[in-house]
Amino acid sequence: MLVIRDLMKTYSSGVQALKGISLEIQPGMFGLLGPNGAGKTTLMKILATLLEPDSGTAELDGLDLIAAKAETRKKLGYLPQDFGLYPTLTAAQMLDYFAKLKGVTDKKERRSLVDALLERVNLSAERNRRLGGFSGGMRQRVGIAQALIGNPELLIVDEPTAGLDPEERARLHNLLAESTRENTVVLLSTHIVSDVSNLCSNFAVIRRGEIVTATSPETALAGLEGRIWEATLPREQVDGLKASGQIISTQMAGGRTRVRMLSKNGKPAEPFVAVTATLEDHYFIVVNQV
Amino acid sequence: MAGINSVRIFLAIACNELLLNSKRVAPYVMFLLCGGNALLWWGWGPATGRGWATNSDFFIAGVLPPFSFMTLPLFTAVIMADPVIRDFRAGINPLIFSKPISRAQYLLGKFCGNYFTLVCGQSAFVLTLFVLQWVSKQGMIIQEAKFFPYLKHFLFFVVLSHLVLGAFYFTVGTLTRNAKIVYGLGVAFYPVYISYQIVFLKSLPSPWPTILDPLLMNRRNLHSTSVEVINRLVVTYDANEIINRALMILLTTICLAILYVRFTTTERSGTVEKFSVLNLSTAAERVYYPESSHATFVDQCDYKAARIFAVPEVVRVNKGIRAGVDKLIAALGVEFSLLRAERSLVVVMPLAIFFSVLEVGFYNIPTAVSHSAAYATNTAKLLLLFLIGIVVFYTGEAMHRDREVKIEPVIWSTPVPNSVLLLSKFLVTIVLTFSLMVVVGLIAIVIQLVRGHTPVDVSAYLMIYGVVLVPGIVCLAAVIVAANVLLRNKYLVYVGAVGTGAGLFYLYSAGYNHWLYNPLLYNLWSYQDLTSARILAYRLYYLILTAACLAVAHLFFERRST
8 A cells, every 4th residue: 555644845946846745545546636737746756766755754565665765666667747768779679678677687588578568568560660760659658568567566657648649548548457466556647537537446636736635436426416517508698607606617519608517505597407427527626626 | 021021031940040059069069179170280280390370371271171171071961961850850840841931941041050050160260270369389470460361261261162062961961861871971071082182183184173172172282482482472262263162152052952852841651650440458359449439449448347467477686786787787788779879979980080090091100119009109199089079978968868868767766776877877988988999999900010010019009098098088987977967967067078178288288287187198108108107006096086986976866856
């Protein structure tokens, strides 16, 4: 289990990125949702031993991630949000190198590991192609493959689907879901709500360096049962409704605005109708404090 | 109005090229080398020995064609090879070509911007000579300060000579979109030009050798004229030389016209990703989903209940010296392969080899002890400057490459010790410099055999390279590694290293030469005393300093994310 207690981080520029984050994360896939600049990447970097927090602790099954960095790296798989690969190496050479750095010394084992990973990420045919010619999605898959080397106990994946097309996103969802073992803690940071609803059994929402909610998708949706309403209205009417502070989200459609609303006191005025709550509703409610 | 707008677009492209080049290392290296070259011509060139004034019209016009020949074709290739390739490589081409820009504006803007950068780098030579008019040296004659001859001769003998070469390289680079071909042509320039001179131009009657020589190296030789006449001589250009320059401009125009006609802004067909179906989730079962079924698939797929794919279990060894050595060897292998992919090496290595063996190949070297000792001493001295440059710049590149390609967080999150990360960067430069020494040594031995300066004494080479070059270079590499760790900015290290090097060279030349701050033993050794206890003590001191620098680097190295 990953236990994070009162993690705080303020950058030298004065930006307070984390304001006392506390989380208890069981093995399995855990989603960390939040808007850009919420502090997700800072938290990920601290857990990946790449950034020193000002205070607080983080332990993985009793191992202090902040103090015992060398030990932590032996149990870690990390895919950063924005990463590169040596463009002149081939996919197989790159993975072989990472395997060596992770301590896989046996040549035969390493070769079969690289083969299996390339097969898994569907890059076997590209194994001898230079990484410089890879698309964003293919690079991301190499990134996932390197993170999986050595069956890490803590897998940190920072915004893996950002900038990918739907097809590549689905590929990565599959890969993450199918490649993680039962005792592995997978921390998936994202600002795409569907990533969490598709993959994670639990998630937290982080906003301005603070955890605003930590729950499971089912519990989050159950809490909104019968409280989400939707209507398509002319624009002028929407402005009036916004003042009420109950609007969750609006979307323009055919010159009119589709409005989703949270009503704690039964059905709002016509023409609102009850709709099924989504995780996106929950996200907007906690992030915008509706 | 449209005309003014066209000029504005052309200027915007040209200025952007200047901006891009201002962030590259090559123009600064070129500037420094050209300035250093001028310093050598001024202080140690033929003028001092023969009594020519170092700012006489004759001297200025006389040194520019050989200067133009020596290293400039390579720099012309480096600067002019990839201005257009860079846009395609960075993927910015669709953004540019979707704007209302004509091919002429784009190509001319690129060419002029980069050629101006090249000229700025070349101008370091005449600027240094110009400034040195106010510096005097024993036995040197300096006339009243002047400005116009520097500008005039530079434009005539250097800028116009390289215009056609620049246009040719630019055309080849742009049309092939392969910078390595241009670098190859840059290196090939020397044998081709020398053969052209010897085989073709020498056989032609006057005035054709002048008219057809792109670098104007076949000008009238006045070396036997009296010093008084030479110092009063005002160099003018005869009709043949002017025809030659007009011919160069014409050839440049033809080159650029061919480029304009042949250049297309379209993407070239490359290898595209072969799979466009959702096959990843079903890789094991080999059931493929057509593209159209994607939405349904995503809606229906229960990722959370997905089958666990087992990554093969492997034994991981992360403790002990053996594990560290294995990781070091792996890191060194990758670093070396990345170093081999550095495009500048294609130019730097042949250049270093060529200039290191130039004197032993074409001149008679004074022999005090043996031919081998003389050959090894000469090549070691000439090699030194290149070794210093390689250590400073390639160590800097290796130290910061991981950050630049954004692989640093991935590598830093693996259980690899800091010592492995640092030593791999340090050792890769050492391996590179050792390879260069071995190649130069072998070529010198071959030249020795070809010229009949036998017997070959390999131990002389081993002694000189091993005692003088190796410890000095190892120490310098360690200092540069430590400086890169402490300053965390390669450009700061470059500036610091070049400044310190220039300062130390000045101190040594001014007589303040002491082994305590002379790691390369510049002017502090002779072949006879290489095995003396004194020299060996100096080398031990620098090896201790190497260890200290590496320890400092290790101590202050932090896996600090930005």
